[in-house]
Amino acid sequence: MSHQTASITPISAEAFTDQAKQLGFTHVALLDLAQLDAAWHDTRQAQLQQWLDAGYHADMGWMTRNQDKRLDPGALMADTATVACMTLNYYSDSPPPSCPDASTAALTMARYARGDDYHQVLKEKLRDLLAWCQARDAGFKGRPLTDSAPMMEKPLAAELGIGWQGKHSNLITRSHGSWVFIAELLINRRFADVDAPTPHPDMCGRCRRCIDACPTHALDQPYVLDANRCIAYWTIEYRGEQLPTHIAEHLNGWVFGCDICQEVCPWNIRFAQPTTEAAFEARPYNTALHADELLALDEATFSQRYDNSPVERTGLANLKRNARAATGQD
Numbered sequence: 001m002s003h004q005t006a007s008i009t010p011i012s013a014e015a016f017t018d019q020a021k022q023l024g025f026t027h028v029a030l031l032d033l034a035q036l037d038a039a040w041h042d043t044r045q046a047q048l049q050q051w052l053d054a055g056y057h058a059d060m061g062w063m064t065r066n067q068d069k070r071l072d073p074g075a076l077m078a079d080t081a082t083v084a085c086m087t088l089n090y091y092s093d094s095p096p097p098s099c100p101d102a103s104t105a106a107l108t109m110a111r112y113a114r115g116d117d118y119h120q121v122l123k124e125k126l127r128d129l130l131a132w133c134q135a136r137d138a139g140f141k142g143r144p145l146t147d148s149a150p151m152m153e154k155p156l157a158a159e160l161g162i163g164w165q166g167k168h169s170n171l172i173t174r175s176h177g178s179w180v181f182i183a184e185l186l187i188n189r190r191f192a193d194v195d196a197p198t199p200h201p202d203m204c205g206r207c208r209r210c211i212d213a214c215p216t217h218a219l220d221q222p223y224v225l226d227a228n229r230c231i232a233y234w235t236i237e238y239r240g241e242q243l244p245t246h247i248a249e250h251l252n253g254w255v256f257g258c259d260i261c262q263e264v265c266p267w268n269i270r271f272a273q274p275t276t277e278a279a280f281e282a283r284p285y286n287t288a289l290h291a292d293e294l295l296a297l298d299e300a301t302f303s304q305r306y307d308n309s310p311v312e313r314t315g316l317a318n319l320k321r322n323a324r325a326a327t328g329q330d
């Protein structure tokens with residue numbers, strides 16, 4: 001396989017890690033693909049298949065495609081030998097969104113979506129990191145990824161010891177809780193000094209706060225999310241004209257994404273730290289959403305407000321659909 005014949009970069013793993021952290025990444029771990037346990041693939045394949053067979057992907061048909069690539073972290077670039085997996089803390093210390101008040105039509109959106117689009121922000125950092133590597137090793141090639149290609153990002157980060165997948169299924173880190181994005185740089189080089197991966201132990205213990213707090217019972221099977229019952233799925237991904245009643249009646253003000261299972265997690269309550277990334281500071285109007293105002297937004301104002309933000313892709317019509325559902329106007 002190509003990763004066994006790939007040449008070794010003169011860049012040390014330590015120098016790479018330091019540079020990634022200087023660019024703002026919170027955790028950095030390197031995987032030499034030759035060291036990935038075959039069992040990782042088999043276990044993930046079985047779990048992914050179970051999830052799809054149960055229909056937990058709802059109408060995200062794209063989750064059923066490219067399964068071979070999704071299960072092989074090196075598959076997305078021809079001569080990948082190393083995968084650098086990184087996180088970035090996005091917690092903005094803006095007012096807690098966990099107290100929306102349907103009676104006053106105050107609405108809220110998930111923390112990850114309150115600032116700039118993380119795809120853009122993280123990819124730019126990955127490109128800068130790649131350029132830094134190429135300046136030191138002319139044959140260094142890489143492909144930046146973040147939520148942008150078939151890849152099991154959470155299981156990969158957990159395998160590399162960055163954190164563990166909590167019962168809400170998100171990756172939790174001991175230092176920053178689960179308020180982190182995950183990104184990868186696929187690399188055609190091997191590093192001389194990369195240790196075999198050490199998966200992170202599960203630190204959820206007997207806690208089940210996320211399961212009990214989920215208003216729509218999307219986590220009734222711990223560690224496994226049923227998107228059919230998840231507010232985040234319906235408010236971000238769903239493209240139909242009306243939200244189903246079993247979701248609408250439990251929105252409790254959430255109009256874009258949902259953070260309930262993360263807000264109640266003790267690891268977040270204890271370890272959340274404000275991000276140093278200015279791009280993820282909440283845009284002021286995103287922490288003071290009001291149904292009347294949202295429902296009156298025109299396309300021009302929407303484009304101006306949500307340019308380069310995760311909300312842009314969902315679109316104004318769907319945002320209004322969510323606001324109507326959250327305020328019982330459907």
Ligand code: B12
Nearest residue numbers: 047051110147153170171181182223224225232233257258
């Ligand atoms: C599809 C998707 C969604 C879907 C489905 C979510 C899901 N949990 O699968 C929807 C639209 C609902 C969604 C919502 C959100 N998403 Co999303 N999403 C993704 C995406 C594209 C794929 C995830 C995936 O592969 N799902 C398939 C299932 C099968 O995989 P899994 O969740 O890892 O499930 C594993 C466990 O169930 C495990 N399992 C089964 N049994 C058991 C038992 C035990 C004991 C254990 C440990 C595990 C286990 O097996 C599965 C596979 O190995 C990723 C990006 C990517 N390419 O990875 C982002 C990603 C997961 N999303 C992200 C975010 C931020 C969110 C939201 C927080 C946004 C919001 N605030 O609204 C919510 C969180 C909702 C939640 N509780 O999960 C981040 C998560 C960062 C983190 N810290 O984990 C990601 C990684 C994007 C990124 N690059 O940062 N998302």
Ligand code: SF4
Nearest residue numbers: 214230231258260261
């Ligand atoms: S994001 Fe909201 S709806 Fe989805 S599992 Fe978490 S608490 Fe439940």
Ligand code: SF4
Nearest residue numbers: 166167204207210265
């Ligand atoms: S709330 Fe409790 S069970 Fe859920 S992810 Fe956090 S620690 Fe784990």
